[in-house]
Structure formats: C-alpha cells, structure tokens
Amino acid sequence: MKFSLDGKKALVTGGSRGIGRSIAIALAEAGADVAVASRKPADLEKVAEEIVKRGVKVLAVPTHVGRLDQIQSMVEKVVDAFESIDILVNNAATNPTMASAIDVDERAWDSIMNLNLKGLFFTSQAVARIMRERAGGSIINVASIAGISPDVLPVYSISKAAVIHATKVMAGQWASFNIRANCIAPGLIKTDFSRALWDNPEIRDAALSITPMGRVGMPDEMAGAVVYFASDAASYVTGQVLALDGGKTI
Numbered sequence: 001m002k003f004s005l006d007g008k009k010a011l012v013t014g015g016s017r018g019i020g021r022s023i024a025i026a027l028a029e030a031g032a033d034v035a036v037a038s039r040k041p042a043d044l045e046k047v048a049e050e051i052v053k054r055g056v057k058v059l060a061v062p063t064h065v066g067r068l069d070q071i072q073s074m075v076e077k078v079v080d081a082f083e084s085i086d087i088l089v090n091n092a093a094t095n096p097t098m099a100s101a102i103d104v105d106e107r108a109w110d111s112i113m114n115l116n117l118k119g120l121f122f123t124s125q126a127v128a129r130i131m132r133e134r135a136g137g138s139i140i141n142v143a144s145i146a147g148i149s150p151d152v153l154p155v156y157s158i159s160k161a162a163v164i165h166a167t168k169v170m171a172g173q174w175a176s177f178n179i180r181a182n183c184i185a186p187g188l189i190k191t192d193f194s195r196a197l198w199d200n201p202e203i204r205d206a207a208l209s210i211t212p213m214g215r216v217g218m219p220d221e222m223a224g225a226v227v228y229f230a231s232d233a234a235s236y237v238t239g240q241v242l243a244l245d246g247g248k249t250i
Contacts, residue, residue: 002233006031009082010230011075013065013123014092016043018191019142019219023089025050026223027230032087033057035078039064057082065092066115068122075126084134087230088127090120091142093159098196101154109155116159121166124181128174136178140229141167142222143185145245152203160185164241171239180238182229187245189217213246 010027014020015036028034028051036047036058044060051058059081063074078085094115097108124139131137146153147160163183170181188207190198198204198216208214225242228234243249 002235003227003231004031005087005227005231008032008086008230009035009078009084010087010089011035011037011078011085011127012089012091013037013063013119014142015089016040016047018193019186019189019222020089020091021047021050022219022223023091023142023226025054026220026227027087027089028054028056028058030227030231031056032230033059033082035059035061035082035085037061037063037065037074038092065119065123066094066111068119071119071123071126075123075130079130085127085130086134086137088124088137088139089142089226089230090123090139090163092119093142093156093193095153095156095193097155098153104155112155112159116156117162117166120163124166124170128170128177128179131179132174132177136180138230138234139167139170139179139181140226141181141183143167143183143241145185145187145243145249148185148241148243148249151207152197167241168239175238180229180234182234182237182239183241184222184225184229185241185243185245185249186222187211187217187243187248189219189222191219207248211246211248212250215246217244217246 016038150157
C-alpha cells in the first residue's frame with residue numbers, strides 16, 4: 001500500500017511521448033489523477049485517452065515549458081481542475097544539436113538551457129509554492145546519465161548535470177515544507193527523442209560496450225522508479241539520483 005498513489009494529483013511535463021508518456025500512465029495505474037503537458041495538443045490527447053482507461057481523472061495542458069509566461073498558466077489550470085498538485089515530474093527536455101563543444105552556437109545553447117534547466121526550475125518553483133500550502137509533495141526530475149558522465153551531446157550533458165544539482169538544491173531548501181525532490185538518470189533509452197543515438201550503430205555499440213546489461217533500455221523501465229519516489233515508500237528519501245542505465249555507471 002505504500003506504493004499506492006490513490007487520491008494524489010500529478011503533473012508530468014513532456015508527458016505525451018517516450019519516457020514522459022510511460023511515467024504518466026504508470027502514475028495513473030498507481031491511482032493518481034494525472035495532468036500531462038507538452039507542446040503538441042494532438043499527442044497530449046492520445047496519451048490522455050490511455051490514462052483515462054485506468055479509471056482516473058486526466059487533464060491535457062498544451063504548454064511550452066521553455067517559455068516562462070506559460071508555466072504559471074499551466075500550474076493554475078491543473079490546480080483549478082485537481083485542487084492541488086502532490087506530484088511533479090519534470091520530464092520536458094530538448095536537444096536540437098549534435099554539435100561538439102567547440103562548434104555549438106549560442107542559439108542551440110539557449111534552446112537547451114531554457115527548457116532543460118530554466119523551465120524545469122521555474123516549474124518546480126511554481127509547483128513548490130502550491131505544495132507548501134498543501135502540506136508537501138514530491139518532485140521528480142528526469143536527468144540523464146549524461147549529467148553524471150558526459151557523452152556525445154555536450155550541452156545536453158551540461159544541462160542534465162545542472163538538473164542533478166538543482167534537484168539537490170530543491171531537496172535541501174524545501175524539505176522543511178515536506179517537499180521531497182529526487183532525480184532519475186536514464187541511460188540510452190529507445191525513444192524518438194534519442195533516436196539519433198540508438199539508431200546510429202557506432203554510437204549505440206560504443207554505449208552498449210560499456211553497459212553491463214548490453215542493451216538499450218525501454219521507456220516503461222523508467223516509470224517504476226518515479227512511482228517509488230512519488231509514493232510513501234520513499235517518505236524518507238530526498239536529494240537522491242537513481243541511475244537507470246543497465247549498469248553503465250557502476
């Protein structure tokens with residue numbers, strides 16, 4: 001029963017596809033009402049149809065989390081519909097470039113940092129203010145093992161390292177409000193987002209050669225850890241980073 005999320009209200013950014021979609025569905029299966037946010041309404045409606053089949057309430061909120069003027073509106077819509085937010089999963093992220101650190105331009109840097117870090121932080125801040133008024137909650141940030149050990153995506157790696165540190169700051173600053181903040185760090189996962197990596201034999205084989213389990217992960221394999229962090233089973237856990245990477249970071 002400690003893993004049950006019955007009666008909880010969750011918001012998942014980047015919740016329409018890939019890891020975010022799997023997390024949103026898993027939270028619903030654990031009993032939470034779920035709001036999903038992403039930029040494309042059509043994709044949101046598809047995942048909303050899947051969530052409502054689990055017998056919970058669902059809300060689709062088209063939002064670009066990289067634009068700060070849309071964050072507060074998103075949070076207000078969720079609170080209006082659900083009355084509270086008990087669980088926040090910051091999954092929205094981007095990486096528009098494969099450029100090396102010596103070649104990447106300012107536009108790509110800003111695009112990555114605005115969504116992956118700035119948007120994540122200010123979404124967390126807006127939701128934490130709601131949680132503070134409602135006796136606490138759980139924030140789960142989706143980082144990457146690239147934030148632990150840099151890979152072929154340099155600026156993305158920097159942004160995810162910052163997400164890990166932001167998680168620790170949130171955990172330390174907000175524990176007195178009974179807000180827990182934890183982080184998952186996926187490895188190479190088979191999603192459309194990471195297709196340029198797992199669909200490239202050279203990059204994929206190099207990654208798998210140092211991954212003890214020797215395979216690419218699947219989005220559904222990320223969701224259980226999020227349910228754990230969101231639940232009372234993790235009531236004394238905050239500021240932690242869990243690598244879900246097939247053993248790559250051993």
